[in-house]
Amino acid sequence: MGLTRAEIFSEEQNKLAAMFKLLAHPARIAILQYIAVNKTGICNDLIDELGLAQATVSQHLKELKTFGILKGKIEGKSVIYSIDPDMWITVRGNFAIFFAQEI
Amino acid sequence: MGLTRAEIFSEEQNKLAAMFKLLAHPARIAILQYIAVNKTGICNDLIDELGLAQATVSQHLKELKTFGILKGKIEGKSVIYSIDPDMWITVRGNFAIFFAQEI
DNA sequence: CGAATACATCGTTATATTGCAATGTTATAT
DNA sequence: ATATAACATTGCAATATAACGATGTATTCG
Numbered sequence: 728m729g730l731t732r733a734e735i736f737s738e739e740q741n742k743l744a745a746m747f748k749l750l751a752h753p754a755r756i757a758i759l760q761y762i763a764v765n766k767t768g769i770c771n772d773l774i775d776e777l778g779l780a781q782a783t784v785s786q787h788l789k790e791l792k793t794f795g796i797l798k799g800k801i802e803g804k805s806v807i808y809s810i811d812p813d814m815w816i817t818v819r820g821n822f823a824i825f826f827a828q829e830i
Numbered sequence: 831m832g833l834t835r836a837e838i839f840s841e842e843q844n845k846l847a848a849m850f851k852l853l854a855h856p857a858r859i860a861i862l863q864y865i866a867v868n869k870t871g872i873c874n875d876l877i878d879e880l881g882l883a884q885a886t887v888s889q890h891l892k893e894l895k896t897f898g899i900l901k902g903k904i905e906g907k908s909v910i911y912s913i914d915p916d917m918w919i920t921v922r923g924n925f926a927i928f929f930a931q932e933i
Numbered sequence: 934c935g936a937a938t939a940c941a942t943c944g945t946t947a948t949a950t951t952g953c954a955a956t957g958t959t960a961t962a963t
Numbered sequence: 964a965t966a967t968a969a970c971a972t973t974g975c976a977a978t979a980t981a982a983c984g985a986t987g988t989a990t991t992c993g
Contacts, residue, residue: 729948729981735881736856740863744856751851752951753839756928760843763931770970778838780953785971787951804960804969810933819929825859826922828866830913831952832978855981873940883983888941890981907939907990
């Protein structure tokens with residue numbers, strides 16, 4: 728049905744999956760890498776960098792911002808996006824815990 | 831379009847996104863956790879554990895196996911799944927590199 | 934052999950995601 | 964005030980994904 732049956736999984740499993748999903752697209756990876764390197768990024772730069780249409784880039788930025796890994800600051804006509812360090816650390820920590828499992 | 835424009839991203843970005851995507855579903859997280867704890871797992875156990883239909887569990891197992899993070903060994907009527915340590919380490923390593931970015 | 938067990942695969946339905954053109958919004962520039 | 968710039972939002976079309984019943988395929992058991 729295309730609808731994940733989230734209710735049968737634990738909070739932790741759903742949260743982890745949501746984090747993985749956020750990063751499960753090369754455009755969103757590229758956006759985070761660009762902003763990590765340049766410390767900040769505006770939508771226009773990312774349009775050039777990625778080669779996707781403005782609407783598409785804006786949509787990916789929105790997903791990252793809604794999740795909380797990016798924050799946006801309005802500066803004149805532009806929006807300056809940057810990584811939210813707290814969320815970044817949280818996400819990294821959750822992944823680390825997942826991969827710390829003995830196998 | 832629904833079709834990711836993979837050709838405009840780097841190999842690395844596409845690979846990373848594919849890894850994240852593999853883990854971007856709570857059922858696949860749960861399968862890996864179960865097998866990590868129990869060292870191995872057969873489909874039937876996972877059906878009970880997850881509460882999803884047999885066909886659905888089989889499908890998720892296939893995805894994990896196709897990617898290479900799980901391997902399956904036929905043992906009588908059952909298939910014993912286990913984590914491929916090399917792939918596990920590879921995946922963990924790639925994520926570690928991603929999260930090692932200065933922000 | 935025939936039945937049962939344990940999966941895999943197929944086919945279908947419901948929903949989600951990607952990408953973009955068109956359009957809306959807000960702020961600066963003229 | 965009008966134009967432009969820099970986005971955000973809306974509304975679609977194309978494709979992907981999740982879930983599952985039904986069916987196929989080995990394998991074991993009686």
